[in-house]
Amino acid sequence: MTHLSLWWDTLPDDLTSPLGSTLDRDISCDVAIVGAGYTGLWTAYYLQAVDPSLRIAIIEAEHAGFGASGRNGGWASALFPVSLPVLARHSSRDAAIRQHRAMIASLDEIDRVRQAERWSFDWARGGTVVAARTPVQLLALRDEVETARTWGFDDADLRLLSAHETRDHVNTTDVLGGTFTPHCASINPARLVRSLALSVTQRGASLYEHTPATSIEPGIVRTLRGDVRAPVVVRATEGYTRSLTGMTRDIAPVYSMMLATAPLPPEVWDQIGLRNRETFSDARHLIIYGQRTADGRLAFGGRGAPYYFGSRITPDQDRDRTVHAQLWRTLVDLFPVLAGHEVSYAWGGPLGVARDWWASCGYDKPSGIAWAGGYVGDGVTTTNLAGRTLAHLITGTDSDLASLPWVGHRSRLWEPEPMRWLGANLALRMASGADASEDRTGRRSRRAQLMSRLTGG
Numbered sequence: 001m002t003h004l005s006l007w008w009d010t011l012p013d014d015l016t017s018p019l020g021s022t023l024d025r026d027i028s029c030d031v032a033i034v035g036a037g038y039t040g041l042w043t044a045y046y047l048q049a050v051d052p053s054l055r056i057a058i059i060e061a062e063h064a065g066f067g068a069s070g071r072n073g074g075w076a077s078a079l080f081p082v083s084l085p086v087l088a089r090h091s092s093r094d095a096a097i098r099q100h101r102a103m104i105a106s107l108d109e110i111d112r113v114r115q116a117e118r119w120s121f122d123w124a125r126g127g128t129v130v131a132a133r134t135p136v137q138l139l140a141l142r143d144e145v146e147t148a149r150t151w152g153f154d155d156a157d158l159r160l161l162s163a164h165e166t167r168d169h170v171n172t173t174d175v176l177g178g179t180f181t182p183h184c185a186s187i188n189p190a191r192l193v194r195s196l197a198l199s200v201t202q203r204g205a206s207l208y209e210h211t212p213a214t215s216i217e218p219g220i221v222r223t224l225r226g227d228v229r230a231p232v233v234v235r236a237t238e239g240y241t242r243s244l245t246g247m248t249r250d251i252a253p254v255y256s257m258m259l260a261t262a263p264l265p266p267e268v269w270d271q272i273g274l275r276n277r278e279t280f281s282d283a284r285h286l287i288i289y290g291q292r293t294a295d296g297r298l299a300f301g302g303r304g305a306p307y308y309f310g311s312r313i314t315p316d317q318d319r320d321r322t323v324h325a326q327l328w329r330t331l332v333d334l335f336p337v338l339a340g341h342e343v344s345y346a347w348g349g350p351l352g353v354a355r356d357w358w359a360s361c362g363y364d365k366p367s368g369i370a371w372a373g374g375y376v377g378d379g380v381t382t383t384n385l386a387g388r389t390l391a392h393l394i395t396g397t398d399s400d401l402a403s404l405p406w407v408g409h410r411s412r413l414w415e416p417e418p419m420r421w422l423g424a425n426l427a428l429r430m431a432s433g434a435d436a437s438e439d440r441t442g443r444r445s446r447r448a449q450l451m452s453r454l455t456g457g
């Protein structure tokens with residue numbers, strides 16, 4: 001389980017010891033959960049909280065935390081992949097606002113659990129600073145803040161920063177201004193997912209690792225090593241969903257790549273900033289994200305890796321020389337003081353994207369099948385909301401969460417290949433093309449508007 005990410009390689013021993021066994025026979029239980037990432041494990045955690053007597057089996061193809069949950073950028077943000085106007089079009093203005101407010105509350109909930117359980121995953125609630133480094137980016141950030149105001153989000157949620165204030169948070173080159181939101185914490189993602197796995201297994205959930213499920217059907221999960229019978233089955237497979245029979249077109253795996261420096265000396269941090277371990281980005285279209293880790297490294301990631309034909313996922317795709325080299329050039333462009341420093345880790349992994357870019361969760365009572373996923377790159381906090389919501393739906397607990405607009409949303413299927421490959425890669429190309437065209441023309445790119453239509457935004 002080493003070399004999956006910086007986070008895995010620096011885990012303490014108590015979080016790396018094996019927690020499960022391999023399934024070797026047919027079993028039955030009350031709830032079978034497929035996938036031991038945040039989604040599956042938070043669902044188990046809250047099911048145990050509502051009804052400690054439930055017999056829960058978690059079926060995992062590799063080991064708990066193997067997927068995006070053990071490899072991500074560690075932004076526990078309140079970002080939700082579906083915008084307020086799109087949510088409102090499908091529900092109501094109030095429901096859309098409740099969905100985004102529920103994300104902020106989920107961040108508080110993770111903090112509450114962290115303290116109650118005494119988990120240590122390097123939590124630092126420093127907020128997020130986004131820098132505008134071109135006039136077009138500055139206009140885009142101003143628009144974003146103005147739009148937030150029309151939806152009732154005020155300075156306490158998102159505020160504009162002057163160039164000076166932005167640099168005070170993060171001293172990148174070419175800063176013209178920025179935004180700040182307090183609704184984000186930097187975390188060590190693998191520590192969170194392993195703490196969750198440890199906790200749910202200690203409370204009695206059975207974890208079956210190295211046990212790939214081949215299909216999910218009402219009342220049964222089929223694996224190569226035996227069947228798991230349960231009246232409730234939860235799909236929590238995110239970017240890997242295509243491994244289940246009949247589900248190749250539900251969720252597309254899109255890669256995000258990361259790198260991390262060695263621990264940097266204090267004089268370098270004096271120049272970069274991020275004193276409160278704020279997460280940071282800039283306002284380009286092709287997403288980048290970074291954090292100052294608890295042990296003083298800069299962990300930095302971005303999109304740009306291609307979508308692979310047939311939704312292929314292989315270990316060699318976790319590293320992409322071209323994208324990692326581009327990420328390093330971007331990082332040195334942001335912080336020239338890093339030139340000559342060392343990249344200690346480079347990794348990546350697949351996140352999950354539904355055709356209409358919606359995250360969703362739900363429980364179909366007649367079939368007993370529940371699901372959650374499609375978080376795009378915003379799953380760290382959203383999975384907590386998903387886990388709580390699924391636990392309430394499955395146990396029939398009265399809950400406000402059940403009426404949030406993402407609950408029960410069904411995304412349409414992705415196109416068959418080769419259309420899926422063409423469409424997904426076109427959207428990725430448009431994002432980088434839009435940045436280049438804005439740099440050249442100084443105007444908001446029409447490609448960006450088209451891309452937003454393609455991605456359902």
Ligand SMILES: Cc1cc2nc3c(=O)[nH]c(=O)nc-3n(C[C@H](O)[C@H](O)[C@H](O)COP(=O)(O)OP(=O)(O)OC[C@H]3O[C@@H](n4cnc5c(N)ncnc54)[C@H](O)[C@@H]3O)c2cc1C
Nearest residue numbers: 035037038039061067068069072073075213240378379380
């Ligand atoms: C590089 C990267 C950076 C990211 N950065 C951020 C960030 O900073 N902030 C943020 O909010 N989000 C981020 N994300 C997204 C976030 O990590 C995910 O949305 C979140 O971890 C999803 O959790 P999950 O449990 O649904 O999926 P996963 O963690 O991917 O877990 C799915 C699990 O299911 C298992 N599985 C799949 N198929 C089967 C099967 N057939 N049988 C048995 N088991 C199966 C897999 O092995 C895996 O362990 C990032 C993602 C990546 C890849």
